[in-house]
Amino acid sequence: MNKIVEVKDLTKVFNGYRAVDSISFDLFEGEILGLIGPNGAGKTTTLQMLLDLTTPTSGEIKIFGLELKANRGEILQRVNFSSSYISLPLSLTVEENLTVFARLYNVSKPKGRIEELLKVFEIYNIKDTPTRRLSSGQITRVCLCKALLNNPSILFLDEPTASLDPDIADKTRTLLKKIKDENGISMLYTSHNMKEMEEMSDRVIIINKGKIIAEGKPDALIAQYKGESLEDVFLKIARQ
């Protein structure tokens, strides 16, 4: 399989604290890679460096075989992200917000693409609602629409289902898997829902205090840590 993201010795130091401490990993084409770790482990910082929103202290990031900093524009056109913590302009309607992003991404035929995505995520009915009146679950789905507007080859998802009720979270997972299968999108994904990680991820990386401490297919990790689920593995590692 092709390596679509290659990370080598990536490090981020904040005021002397090594938030991400020399991690190396690859994301393969068409793969869903789960990034698991306790709060403060360095997951969000890692994703932000992959999006060039945070500059690494040291290390190397290659996406599509290209060095990120030197090829930023070209790479970011083919990538997108979603997180529970994105803030959208609240006075704009859902459709207006997505139209702004569609322009930013140079989406051809934005209106049609936006309508299509709103229907996929079952929020077409709120397209004219001001963003300030949305529930957190609706905002999450608007953010996922945003993330797919430019037909990305790679999606970085930071706790995308964190604010969703179990029904919508389940639908979202099904949709993300369908989108992955149909469009061959590769995903790097974080979540605190270990069942979700087990279900979604082809492979998982466990990170703690900025370091990768385990890596493998969910089944293999569960066997390695003599647990019954990824939740067991997580708890054993977090409490070490």
Ligand SMILES: Nc1ncnc2c1ncn2[C@@H]1O[C@H](COP(=O)(O)OP(=O)(O)O)[C@@H](O)[C@H]1O
């Ligand atoms: N902008 C920042 N300035 C200083 N410290 C930060 C900043 N962003 C993150 N950190 C610290 O880096 C560590 C990792 O944070 P983060 O990547 O958000 O972890 P996670 O997403 O795994 O919960 C934490 O100790 C956090 O306080």
Ligand SMILES: [Mg+2]
């Ligand atoms: Mg985080």
